[in-house]
Amino acid sequence: MANIESYLQKYRESRAIVIGIDKYNHASPLLHACNDASAVAKTLVDLFAFPKENVELLVNDKATKAEILQAFLRLADGSVTEADDRILVFFAGHGHTVTGRRGETGFLVPVDGRPDDLSTLIRWDELTRNADLIPAKHILFLMDACYGGLALSRNTIPPGSMRFLKDMLQRYSRQVLTAGKADEVVSDGGGTRAGHSIFTSHLLDGMDGAAASGPILTGHALMAYVYDKVGGDPLSQQTPHFGFLDGDGDFIFDVTALIKLDETETSDPKSNVDIFIKSPSISVPEVAATETVADILKRLIADPTQKIKLNDFINEVLRKTSESLSQEQFAINAPVTNEGFSARIQKYEEAIADLTVVVILLARWADPDQLNFLEKIYSRISEIEYPQAGPVVWIRLFWYPLLFLMYAGGISALSAHRSTALRVSIFSPIYSERRILDQTNPPAILAVVSYMTEIVEQFKRLPGYERAYVPRSEHIYKRLQPLLEDQLFLGRSYDQLFDDFEIILALSYADLRDKDPTTHVWGPPGRFAWKHTSGRGPSPYERFVSSAKNRGGNWDLLDEGFFSGSDKRFSDIADAYRNLLSKINWW
Numbered sequence: 148m149a150n151i152e153s154y155l156q157k158y159r160e161s162r163a164i165v166i167g168i169d170k171y172n173h174a175s176p177l178l179h180a181c182n183d184a185s186a187v188a189k190t191l192v193d194l195f196a197f198p199k200e201n202v203e204l205l206v207n208d209k210a211t212k213a214e215i216l217q218a219f220l221r222l223a224d225g226s227v228t229e230a231d232d233r234i235l236v237f238f239a240g241h242g243h244t245v246t247g248r249r250g251e252t253g254f255l256v257p258v259d260g261r262p263d264d265l266s267t268l269i270r271w272d273e274l275t276r277n278a279d280l281i282p283a284k285h286i287l288f289l290m291d292a293c294y295g296g297l298a299l300s301r302n303t304i305p306p307g308s309m310r311f312l313k314d315m316l317q318r319y320s321r322q323v324l325t326a327g328k329a330d331e332v333v334s335d336g337g338g339t340r341a342g343h344s345i346f347t348s349h350l351l352d353g354m355d356g357a358a359a360s361g362p363i364l365t366g367h368a369l370m371a372y373v374y375d376k377v378g379g380d381p382l383s384q385q386t387p388h389f390g391f392l393d394g395d396g397d398f399i400f401d402v403t404a405l406i407k408l409d410e411t412e413t414s415d416p417k418s419n420v421d422i423f424i425k426s427p428s429i430s431v432p433e434v435a436a437t438e439t440v441a442d443i444l445k446r447l448i449a450d451p452t453q454k455i456k457l458n459d460f461i462n463e464v465l466r467k468t469s470e471s472l473s474q475e476q477f478a479i480n481a482p483v484t485n486e487g488f489s490a491r492i493q494k495y496e497e498a499i500a501d502l503t504v505v506v507i508l509l510a511r512w513a514d515p516d517q518l519n520f521l522e523k524i525y526s527r528i529s530e531i532e533y534p535q536a537g538p539v540v541w542i543r544l545f546w547y548p549l550l551f552l553m554y555a556g557g558i559s560a561l562s563a564h565r566s567t568a569l570r571v572s573i574f575s576p577i578y579s580e581r582r583i584l585d586q587t588n589p590p591a592i593l594a595v596v597s598y599m600t601e602i603v604e605q606f607k608r609l610p611g612y613e614r615a616y617v618p619r620s621e622h623i624y625k626r627l628q629p630l631l632e633d634q635l636f637l638g639r640s641y642d643q644l645f646d647d648f649e650i651i652l653a654l655s656y657a658d659l660r661d662k663d664p665t666t667h668v669w670g671p672p673g674r675f676a677w678k679h680t681s682g683r684g685p686s687p688y689e690r691f692v693s694s695a696k697n698r699g700g701n702w703d704l705l706d707e708g709f710f711s712g713s714d715k716r717f718s719d720i721a722d723a724y725r726n727l728l729s730k731i732n733w734w
Contacts, residue, residue: 154284154317158402159231161197162283163188164218167206168240173261180239181206183291183347186340187237190354195400197235210240212257212269216277223280232283233398236274239347242294242325243268251486251610253294272611275392278321286321287366287398291346293327293385314638315365318396324370326377327385346385349376354400366398395629440464440501441634444508448517461520464501465527471498472531472548479537488608491544496626499548502528503555507634510559510568518568521556522575525549525591529577540605546598549577553591554623555630557648562635566703573655574708596656596671603671620649620673646687649673651704654720658710664723672731679728688728692721 167184169177188204191197203218219236222228241256245265254260254268261267271294278286326346340348350373358364358372370389377387438446447457470476477494481487502524509521533545556572574590583589583597599619606618615621624645631637637644653670661668679686695702700714710717 154319155231156313156316157231158233158285158316158399159229161191161195161201161233161235162222162228163191163197163202163235163237164215164222165191165202165204165235165237166210166215166240167204167238168210168256168258170207170258171241171256172259174241174256177240179342179344179347180291182342183239183344184237186343186351187289187347187354190351191235194354196403208258210258212259212267215255215257215269216273219274220277220280222283223277225282228281228283230282230284233285233287234281234283235287235289235398237289237291239291239344242290242292242327244294255290255292255294275321278392284316284319285366285396285398288321288323288325288392289350290323290325291344291350292325294325315397316399318394318638320366320394320396320398321392322366322370322390322398323392324373324387324389326387345380345382346373346377346387349373349380352376364400366400369400391629395632440504441508444505445512448508448512448514451514454517457517458520461505461524464505465524468499468502469527469531472528472545474532474534477541477545479534479541481541483538483540485608485610488540488544488605489610491541492547492609492622495544495548496551499552500630503552503630504634506552506556506572507559507631510556510565510572511563511635513568515567518571521568521571525552525572525575526577528552529579529591529594535580540602543598543602544605546595549591550595550599551623551627553595553652554627554648557652558627558631558641558644559635561644561648561651562631562637562640564703566707569651569704570707570709573652590659592652592656593659596652600671616677617673624674643687646673646675646678647691649675650688650691651709654717654724655709657724658716658720661720661723664719668720668723668727670724672728676728676731680731688725692725695721 165184165188167181169179169181171177184204184206188202191202192199205214205218222234228234238255240258241260241262243254243256243262245252245254253271254265255271255274256262256268259267260269274288326344340351343351350369352358353369353372353376354364356364358369370387374387374389377385443460444457447453447460472495476498477491506521506524509517509524513521528549531545534542536542553572557569560566560568560572573592576588577591577594579587579589579594583593586593603619606622607613607615609618609622612618612621627645628641631641649671650673653672653676655670657664657668657670660670675687675691678684679688695704696714696718698714702714702717704710705712705714705717710720
């Protein structure tokens, strides 16, 4: 995430680019795209306090490729847009998808675009890359078009309060909702509102209040509402696509309602109880009335008399997860393609979603005598039978769920300064078919890092990570953040905690693997390594090592047996690893 700003709990200015195209020069016409655009523009002005002069409406012949890109890039001018602004981009028109060697690429078709000439279209990731140049903290893309190639994260924002909503205003975000995916035909008509498409009809309904749960309408709530309504509409053949391109803040529509709530809260001396705003669940709204995995686990961890029930509950989650991770669920003979790799990673993450929550909460809250459950989880996941023949990529990727869980537990433990839980997350003995450094039941770190290092470059197959220096690290950073945020509310500390965990992981692996650091040392470089060598800011590696050395032998990690309990051993490994980093040629 590019953001390093300290944002205010308000918007300074609101801007929108609203595009609608009915009469194409070189593509089939549409009937209601201009109506859709005009209605959205009017709603932004009438309901959500967007100044009329700040809403740029581009319809038909005004919506050329040049005009659209010029309007968007004008927002990158610091004299036009500032950090505390919000921007909404709406597009109603044709989308186009092309499949290449690295998967799908989505395009928007401007009025002068030719679907058979890609140079005349607007590549979707051109907009997202240019969005990095725009200082506004919140950008929301609402696209009434169908196309593929979007790399989005779907983190479900939990129920919020006044504090929660204010925090969203202080956090960077880039969010997107599209009418459909590749190979789907956008429904240009047939909506709940005469003269509007199915997608924009439900979008306008949501903006008019149907998507709000409480007095505040957020971008996430609107996207979830439209996703549910369009996907379930009997006349629709579309499945909307939505999520986060970057960041974890949330676009707030009606800021006047937020201000009123704030005034009510501060004027009432008894109002130290937050006003809660619900964020709807995606496909099963009634789940809010039942206990989640997190609810059950917190209740059982907190009650010492419930140890048996806690054991049974964790066993049940483990059983379900093991079934979802079984060989039968992952075809070993499937061809290794970019699309297949991305789909498999997503399937693994979905399979361990509940178990990830369990690991996060155990690492954060479990009593010392409950940490054996955490060790049990790592051990049982390693015992799931995986194939010994087939493409190396698929065989080694069976270890990805365990790596993801190690990150989840380790970062959670670090957030609460729980060195014992951190040790369990890194050094739990696990099952391995082959001996690792002559160990039959090696520490998790040895087996997982060894196996996953063999395919680390394969993570460049993921959309958006083709040119990343540490693609696996970057992907886990983005995917794990919303899960930890939901449970622990880490905020800005997440970035440093992630770096610290990866540094500990790298140095601990080097400590176990390389007995004599004067001759050779290696550990997996993560985001911290790129930051260290880029020279674009303070090095997280130097910060961590300096802090650890200043503690000398008075460091809780040494008490837990890290680096053989020796501050000299740590110093030797850290100095040797610094020398390794200086030799990495990222280019």
